[in-house]
Amino acid sequence: MTVLAGIDLGTTFSSLAVLNSIGKPEIVPNAEGERITPSIVYFDEEDSKIIRVGIEALNSRHLNPDRSVRWIKRHMGDRTFQKNIDGKSWTPEEICSLILKKLKQDSSRENSNICDVVISVPAHFDEVRRKATMDAGKLAGLNVIGIVNEPVAAALYYATTCEVSGKIMVYDLGGGTFDVTILEVNGHDIRIICSQGDHALGGIDFDKKIIELFQQQYREKFNTELINGPEDQAKYEDEAEDVKKTLSRRPSAKKILYGTAGSLRVEITREQFEQAIAPLISRADILVEVILEEAKCKPSDIHKVLLTGGSTRIPLVHQHIQAKFGFPPENSVNVDECVALGAAIQAGLVQLRENPDQVSQGIAGGLKDVKLRDVCNHSYGTICAPRDPETGQYIIENSIILKKNTPLPCQSTQRFFTMVAGQTQLQVTITQGEDKDPDYVNKIATEVFELPPNRPANRPIKVTYSYDLNQRMHCSFEDEESGRKLDVEFCAGNNGELNETNVEHRATELQNFKVE
Secondary structure, three states: OOEEEEEEEOOOEEEEEEEOOOOOEEEOOOOOOOOOEEOEEEEOOOOOOEEEEOHHHHHHOOOOHHHEEEOHHHHOOOOOOOEEEOOEEEOHHHHHHHHHHHHHHHHOOOOOOEEEEEEEEOOOOOHHHHHHHHHHHHHOOOEEEEEEEHHHHHHHHHHHHOOOOEEEEEEEEOOOOEEEEEEEEEOOEEEEEEEEEEOOOOHHHHHHHHHHHHHHHHHHHHOOOOOOOHHHHHHHHHHHHHHHHHHOOOOEEEEEEEEOOEEEEEEEEHHHHHHHHHHHHHHHHHHHHHHHHHOOOOHHHOOEEEEEOHHHHOHHHHHHHHHHHOOOOEOOOOOOOHHHHHHHHHHHHHHHHHOHHHOOHHHHHHHOOOEEEOEOOOOEEEEEOOEOOOOOOEOOEEEEEEOOOOEOOEEEEEEEEOOOOOOOEEEEEEEEOOOOOHHHOEEEEEEEEEOOOOOOOOOEEEEEEEEOOOOOEEEEEEEOOOOOEEEEEOOHHHHOOOOHHHHHHHHHHHOOOEEO
8 A cells, every 4th residue: 555645845845744554644854854845946067967955955055046946836837937957947847846756755765655645735826826736746756636725734633633623713824825714623523614815925025024134234334235146145045034033032133244345243133023024914914804704703703723834933923813812822733844744634534535445444543533624715717798787788707606615525507608699619718716807816727619600699508617625626618509518627738838748748857857
C-alpha cells in the first residue's frame, strides 16, 4: 500500500506529513533535518541541470538573485508569468513542482512509497489556481488525490487533536495569503460554514514594511538609498524577516545596515513595526467582519479562534483577536505544521471514500469517526443576455449557477436559450464571483460551443455545474435538441497554459533536471 501524505505548499515555507500506521499524521523532516522547507528555488550557475530547493537555494540566492525564484505561489494560475533561465521559460506550475519534488525526495528516504497526496491551497483560490496546483503535483510525479483548503486542513488537525467544539473561526495568516473560515465542530464532525480570503496579505508584506523602516532611517542619516540592486534587496529581505520574528518575542530588534555611504546601527521597536503594519492588519479585521456577517454570527457566537500560519505569532494579531472576541486565540499546536498535518488526514479520508481497499485497517480505524462537510468557496456562473422586461433590450449579466457556501458535493442545472435564428456558435464563459455585473467577476474559462445550423432562435441549452468532495469542478453545456455537449474540466489549458497532454510531456522534460 502507498503511504498517504499531505503537503502544505506555502508561499514562504512548505512541509509534508504522512499518516502513520494508526492514522495519526506526522511531519517528515527534510534532508537537512528541518520540519519545514523554504519555498525557494535557485538555478545553479555552473551546472544548468542542477536546481537547488530549500535552505540551499535560500543561501545561494545572494550569489545571483536573478537565478532564484521566491514566493511563486502568488503567481499560481497566472499564464502571463514566466521565469527565463538559460533560455528556458519556467511557469509557476513547473517551479512549484520543483519544491514538491524536493519534499517527495526527502520524505522518500523513510517512506519509499509516497505517491498519493492531498495538497493544501488558500480557501480563496479559484478553479484555475486549484488545477494549477494539481498540475504542479503531477509534474513532480505525485498522484494528487485531492485538494484541501488550508483553514479546513488546520481545522481537521485541531479537531482531531484538541478539545474544540461549537462555532470555531480559523484565522490563517501565512507568508503570502490570509484566509479566515468559520466552521461548526462537534467531536470529530466538522462542518464548514463559509470562508473569506486575501491573496496579497501575509508575512512578506510585513517584511516589506520593515524594509521601508530600514530605508527611511538610512536615508535620514546619509541622504542616499540603502538598496541599490537585487543583491541588496535579497539581503534585506532576510534581515527584515529576522527582525519580524525577533519582534514577536522582544520589544525591539537591532541591526547594522551596510550601504554605499557607510554602515548604520538601527533599532526597530515593536511599536514602530505595529504602526507600520496596522493598515495590513486592518484588512484582516475587515475580512473578519465580512465573514461574521456572511455566517450570520456575532462575535459572542464564536467559541474559539484557531491560529495557523507563521504570521499569527505577531502579538498585534493576538491583540486584535482578543479585542474582537473577548478571549485570546488558541495556539496549542504548531502553526507552521498544522496545515500539512491536516492535509494528511484529508488524504486518508479521500482514500477511505474512494479506494477503501487501499487503506490499512490501522488507518481506517484511526479515522473512522472523522467527518468533514465542506462547502463551495465561491459562486460560479456564466455570462448570459436576458431581455430587460421594461425596455425589451438584451442586457449582459452574470447568472450564478452554483452559489457560494453550498454544501459539497453539489450540482446545479439551469436552462438558457440561443438568441438568434441560424446561430451556429455559442461563446460560453465560466465565471467566479457574486456580482451580476460581468465586469466585477472573474472569468475563469471561455470556450466556443458549436451548434447545429439552420435552426430558429430560442433553442434550449442546458448548463450543469458540479463540485465534488475533492474540491474539483466540472461544467457541461448541452444543446438539448441535438444532444451535442461541451464538457469543461478545469485546467490552465482553458486559457492557454497546461493541459493533460503537455503536463505529461513537461513532466518527462523535468526528469532531466536534478533537484537538490
